[in-house]
Amino acid sequence: MAKHGKKYLAAAAKRDENKDYSPAEAVKLVKETSYAKFDATVEIHMRMGLDPRQADQQVRDVVVLPHGLGKTVRVLVFAQGDGATNARNAGADVVADDDETLTKIQGGWLDFDVAIATPDMMGKVGRIGRVLGPRGLMPNPKAGTVVNAEDMARAVTEAKAGRVEFRLDKTANIHVPIGKVSFDEKKLFENFSALMEALRKARPSAAKGNYIKHITMTATMGPGIKIDVNLAQSLEDTE
Numbered sequence: 195m196a197k198h199g200k201k202y203l204a205a206a207a208k209r210d211e212n213k214d215y216s217p218a219e220a221v222k223l224v225k226e227t228s229y230a231k232f233d234a235t236v237e238i239h240m241r242m243g244l245d246p247r248q249a250d251q252q253v254r255d256v257v258v259l260p261h262g263l264g265k266t267v268r269v270l271v272f273a274q275g276d277g278a279t280n281a282r283n284a285g286a287d288v289v290a291d292d293d294e295t296l297t298k299i300q301g302g303w304l305d306f307d308v309a310i311a312t313p314d315m316m317g318k319v320g321r322i323g324r325v326l327g328p329r330g331l332m333p334n335p336k337a338g339t340v341v342n343a344e345d346m347a348r349a350v351t352e353a354k355a356g357r358v359e360f361r362l363d364k365t366a367n368i369h370v371p372i373g374k375v376s377f378d379e380k381k382l383f384e385n386f387s388a389l390m391e392a393l394r395k396a397r398p399s400a401a402k403g404n405y406i407k408h409i410t411m412t413a414t415m416g417p418g419i420k421i422d423v424n425l426a427q428s429l430e431d432t433e
Contacts, residue, residue, distance in 0.1 A: 201229045206417040214422040217429060220411045221382045228375040228413035233264070236375060236382055238389060239418070240368045241408040243401070250400035253368065254336050254361040257392035261381040262356030264374035269353045270295070272311035272319050272333070277343035281310070284350035293318070299325055306331070308353045310339045312346070330359075356385075360392070368393075375413050386411075387429045394427070 198206070205227040209215075215223060228234045244251040270288045271281035278291045288295065288306060299322050309326060311319050311333040319326070319333060326332040333339040337359045341349045360370045372385040397405055409421040 202415070202417065205229050209417060209419055211417075211420070214420050216425050217386055217421055218379070218383055220419045220421045221379050221386065223419050224411050224413050224416065225375055225379065225382075227419070228416045230375075230413065230415050232414075234375045234414035234416065235263075235371050236373050236377070236411065236413055238368075238370045238372055238386065239410045239412065240370075240393075240406055242362060242366050242368060243404040243407050244362055244366055244398070246362050246364050246366050248400065251398050252362055253393075253396050253398060254359070255392060255396040256338050256357055256359045257370075257389050258352050259356040259358060259372060259385040260388055261373060261377065261385050263358065263371055264377060267308060267354050267356075268306040269350055270306040270309045271346065271350065272309065272315040273343065273346060274312070274315065275343065277312040277315075277346050280343060280346040281350055284347040285354060286310075286350050296322055304329065304331070308339065308357075309333050310341065310346070310349050310353065312343055313340060316340060358389075360389070360396075386426075390426055390429050 208227050209223055224236055242253070244253065246252070268287045270290060271278070271286040272290045273281055274291045278289045281289050290296065296318060304325075309331045316333065323332055338349065338357070358370060360368050362368055370389055372389060373382050393406070404423075406423050406427065409423055409426050410418040411421055412418045
């Protein structure tokens with residue numbers, strides 16, 4: 195069993211580990227129990243009632259958090275022509291319209307958080323799939339990161355504003371950041387509400403029984419705060 199330090203134990207003592215808190219209570223408590231010296235990320239961890247081995251029970255979608263993630267998101271775009279122009283106008287950090295950036299990435303350069311591509315560039319992008327894929331950076335239509343030139347500006351703007359991808363992992367869990375501890379309670383609550391709305395919309399038709407079994411909110415290094423699943427699923431979208 196892992197041993198925890200005095201700061202963690204002091205923070206954990208502030209919550210009842212046997213209680214399922216309302217989302218609003220959890221937001222307040224996660225701020226109170228964060229003891230990191232840096233501005234910790236607030237994370238949501240969910241145990242899903244899905245079988246990740248079944249193709250018709252997969253969950254993969256995105257949510258635009260109304261208050262973002264509290265960090266600067268670096269966006270790389272693979273595009274040419276109008277797609278490249280629209281990406282630059284929308285504030286993309288790097289626009290790769292030739293092979294130079296592909297070569298840099300193959301050599302280990304990964305100074306970006308999100309990669310977006312137009313369909314015509316996916317043939318080239320596929321050549322570096324082994325580099326991008328394991329890091330969750332490979333453009334994918336399901337994640338909204340493969341878009342036509344006319345949709346490029348929207349995709350770049352959303353990525354920079356706090357567009358977050360969530361997906362079911364091999365252990366039937368979903369992990370999503372929803373902001374920083376420095377956010378006020380209202381902003382964290384509204385980001386959490388937007389996530390829950392997106393999850394409702396992404397529910398597979400083949401899902402049976404309890405769609406979400408457990409929800410935990412935590413700050414980086416902090417103790418987990420259990421959330422009442424029924425209350426969380428009854429939240430209205432606040433966007």
